[in-house]
Structures are given as C-alpha cells and as structure tokens.
Amino acid sequence: MTSLLENARRIVVKVGSALVTNEGRGVDIRAIERWAHQIAELRAMGREVVLVSSGAIAEGMKRLGWTTRPSRVCELQAAAAVGQMGLVQAYEEHFAAHGIGTAQILLTHANLADREQYLNARMTLIELLSLGIVPVINENDTVVTEEIKVGDNDTLGALVTNLVEADVLVILTDQRGLYTADPRSNPDAEFVSEAAAGDPKLEKMAGGAASQLSKGGMITKILAAKRAARSGAGTIIASGREEDVLVRLAKGESIGTHLKPASSVLHARKQWIADHLRSAGRLVLDPGAVRALRESHTSLLPVGVKAVEGDFVRGEMVVCVDEEGREVARGLVSYASDDARRICRAHTEDISRILGACDAPEMIHRDNLVVL
Structure with a gap:
C-alpha cells in the first residue's frame, strides 16, 4: 500500500495539543520548529498546505500560571485568548525562517453554517494558498458558545478539508493510528493500516479521549474522516512522533491508518449542507x-x-x-x-x-x- 499523500496537491494537516505543547506546559518551540520544517519541505515538493493546530489553551494556561485545565467557559476563553498570541508567534517565527509567510484564521461553526461567510472563508483561504501563504487555523475559542462551537480540531480539520477541497486530511496524534481495540488495555488489539472512510465498524473500534488536555479521541478522528470523504478527500491518522512523518508520507511511505473515501462525492453546496453540525x-x-x-x-x-x-x-x-x-x-x-x-x-x-x-x-x- 502506498501513501494517500503521495499524489496529493492540497493537504490539510491537523496537529493535536500533545504534539505542539510540553505536556500542557505551554508551546513546545522545538516541536513547532519541526512542523514548520516538514511543511516547508512539502511546499518545496509543490504541495499546498493548510495547518489546523491545537495548543492555544495549553499555552494560555502556562502564561496564566494554571496547572489544571479550567472548566468555566470564561476561563477557557481567557486562556485561549492569551495562548493564541504565543502559538501564532511561534508558527510565524519558524515558518519565516524558511521564507514562508503565515496567516491566522479563527473560525466558529456559525461562520461555516452561514453560506455567505462560508464562501468568503473559502475564497480567503484559496487566495492565501495561491500567494504561497500557510494558513494556521484554530477554533475561535474566545467568542465561541455551545451553540456555535465546532467542538474539536479533528472535526474542524474535516470542515476545512471540505471548505478548500483538499485531497487529503492528515490527522497527527500521539498514537500510531487506529486499532481494532484500545492497545493500551487490550493486548490482542490489531493495527488497522487501511480501511474505507465511513465504515460503521470503525466507529465501534474507536475509544474515548486520550488525555485531559485533549477534547478529542480516536472517535472524533473516525468521524472527521467520514466527513472529509464527502468531498472525496482521504484521511491519514498517524503518529506525530514519527520522525519526518509528513515528508515520508508525501514520498509514498505508508505510515499510520489510511482511510480511503467513497467513490461518490457530494456537490459543493450539498457538502456545505451536510457539514452543518447542528x-x-x-x-x-x-x-x-x-x-x-x-x-x-x-x-x-x-x-x-x-x-x-x-x-x-x-x-x-x-x-x-x-x-x-x-x-x-x-x-x-x-x-x-x-x-x-x-x-x-x-x-x-x-x-x-x-x-x-x-x-x-x-x-x-x-x-x-x-x-x-
């Protein structure tokens, strides 16, 4: 099996909090540097990349001196507002070292549910890519409410994949990929290297959230792959701990779980309707x-x-x-x-x-x- 990324021209990469922070103690500058280096290599191969990154709340917690993730919405929003400054600054600095410009895009579900705002966001992102810019996207936690939030960056990554009509969504996590059961508790769990996105069996395999810092889990990744498949995009779930994982995937190496899309693809307007979360x-x-x-x-x-x-x-x-x-x-x-x-x-x-x-x-x- 070859990588879904080998022939992909436009890619959405989602990195989770565990891969950009020091176990919740703020942004890991070395990790940001590694992601910027790998994406720069993808750009040198002629690929367009949109980055969906977690980490703002963890960075905000560090700057505010908080050791545990707060539960009050206003506290989470404050942490996101403070942390977003450090997260974006780190990306800007390390992409600039490769001569690459960046742009910050903050979205809510309300932005994507409104047809006019959806099309405006799409046109902005397409224009940024044409200008050689790497958009860095996150949910706008500072203003989000229960009624308008996306909820997790796996889902946001899938929505952005459909928005820009990307070829592949790469979800990088701290796990190798998808197993038939939780390998941390079941020694008989088997690794799934390839499957069809949207297969109901996948949802039964997926477990819950991996840590208190993460809002998602394997189930959100499976559902994100199902959503991305509606626009014809494949999804790769792979470990961000693998050395040069993005570059190796782009060169055709099979790493992680590859979820192939169905043959039928929804028309753009119907994708937008299907992508309504509420x-x-x-x-x-x-x-x-x-x-x-x-x-x-x-x-x-x-x-x-x-x-x-x-x-x-x-x-x-x-x-x-x-x-x-x-x-x-x-x-x-x-x-x-x-x-x-x-x-x-x-x-x-x-x-x-x-x-x-x-x-x-x-x-x-x-x-x-x-x-x-």
Missing part, C-alpha cells in the same frame, strides 16, 4: 418518504412528514429521521416550524388552502437535501 429541528418521516428519498432521490413532500420537532424558520437546516429516530437526510426547510406542522401529511394541492398561499410544493427541495 440542526434547528427534526422532521419525522413515514416509511414511504424514507424509501422515496433513498431510492428515487426525490424532494421531500409534506405528505410524507409525520411530525415536526423544534422551532425553526424557513431556510434553516433540519434533520430528517425515520420512525425509529435514525437520521435519513438533512436539508434546508422550505417552511417555518409553525407552518410545517400545519401542512404535515397534506398533499401539495392542499397547501394553499391550509396556509392561504403555497410558497413551495416541497417541504425540502431535492437541491437543498442531502441523503445520508
């Missing part, structure tokens, strides 16, 4: 509607909707579930929740009579619908 509500569908969406790829009509849950306005993203609550699809709804409830189970020709006007014959038009 929904405004739920539509419960009858079996006929579920079958029509999956087999015929039709629009969702009101007659197939059994129930409406939540409060939402027209154009917001809602999740469509079957009668057992399993997610079937998601899309941008054509009616606000109050009107949607009134036209549940109604035929298209009855919408005008019920509401006084028919804004759309569909509850969700197929162009605004992603079947999962």
